Amino acid sequence: MHFVSAKGILSAQNGMNIYRGCTHGCIYCDSRSACYQMPHAFEDVEVKQNAPELLDLALARKRRPCMVGTGGMSDPYMPCEAELALTRRCLEIIARHGCGAAVQTKSDLVLRDMDLFVRIRDRAKCVVQMTLTTADDALCRVAEPNVCPTGRRYEALKVLQREGIPTVVWMTPLLPYINDTEENVRAILDLCFDAGVRGVLTFGCGLTLRQGDREYYYAALDRHFPELKEVYIKNYGNAYELPSPRAARLRELIVTACRAHHVMTDTDEIFAWLRHLPDPYPQMRLPL
Numbered sequence: 001m002h003f004v005s006a007k008g009i010l011s012a013q014n015g016m017n018i019y020r021g022c023t024h025g026c027i028y029c030d031s032r033s034a035c036y037q038m039p040h041a042f043e044d045v046e047v048k049q050n051a052p053e054l055l056d057l058a059l060a061r062k063r064r065p066c067m068v069g070t071g072g073m074s075d076p077y078m079p080c081e082a083e084l085a086l087t088r089r090c091l092e093i094i095a096r097h098g099c100g101a102a103v104q105t106k107s108d109l110v111l112r113d114m115d116l117f118v119r120i121r122d123r124a125k126c127v128v129q130m131t132l133t134t135a136d137d138a139l140c141r142v143a144e145p146n147v148c149p150t151g152r153r154y155e156a157l158k159v160l161q162r163e164g165i166p167t168v169v170w171m172t173p174l175l176p177y178i179n180d181t182e183e184n185v186r187a188i189l190d191l192c193f194d195a196g197v198r199g200v201l202t203f204g205c206g207l208t209l210r211q212g213d214r215e216y217y218y219a220a221l222d223r224h225f226p227e228l229k230e231v232y233i234k235n236y237g238n239a240y241e242l243p244s245p246r247a248a249r250l251r252e253l254i255v256t257a258c259r260a261h262h263v264m265t266d267t268d269e270i271f272a273w274l275r276h277l278p279d280p281y282p283q284m285r286l287p288l
């Protein structure tokens, strides 16, 4: 871990990454890809120590409150956050500015900040997004080795449900020949419906790989699924998108089940909802 003073924190779409790099160790992590040109080892996490100050300045310049997203490129609740509390300080600033928050994580450390999620929700909007890729905790420990497994993430979703914080599940990636089974997808959907999630994101029901990410993933296949690398090379070559051979069937299953439970699963619809911040003061509108 090393510390830097960043020049900016909010992207044009109001996304932020307080950390650069990640220690969760997911075998399929796209953030490792060479195209991001990270100048340091991926696990040597860069900490943007002035993130709260930068966020405060950026939000003060906004003409109206917005949704602020975090967790797209690096988990905001890595173990280092337990002591650094930079994500927490940023949430305090979001709350103070009356903005909304959309937080994405795989860690139940997220529950530490429940008081702030409630404050943000009461004044604006707060959504927690959790990734669930397998209902099998043993497989989860292989695919996402340094973060709490699915069972604890599900418990976290239930706590968020009890507190009235809306949630979205990222059921992605579905790794061809590993977790892309109907049985696994049905089991994750059962967890999602039981936890009352608002949306389930699946994208193409597969995996993406590119330089940097691919080598790391193939090394993990060699360690844990020794027969699979050759199958991947034969079936996908150097393709960026690796859809599950069962993608069409899985997508149909997911859409049908989500529709029956009134859960969003259309990617555009979910992202539009995540970005939308309702007017917090409708009673102050003047009559037309």
Ligand code: SF4
Binding pocket: 021, 022, 023, 024, 025, 026, 028, 029, 030, 031, 073, 074, 075, 106
């Ligand atoms: S939590 Fe996200 S950023 Fe971190 S290793 Fe896993 S996929 Fe990569």
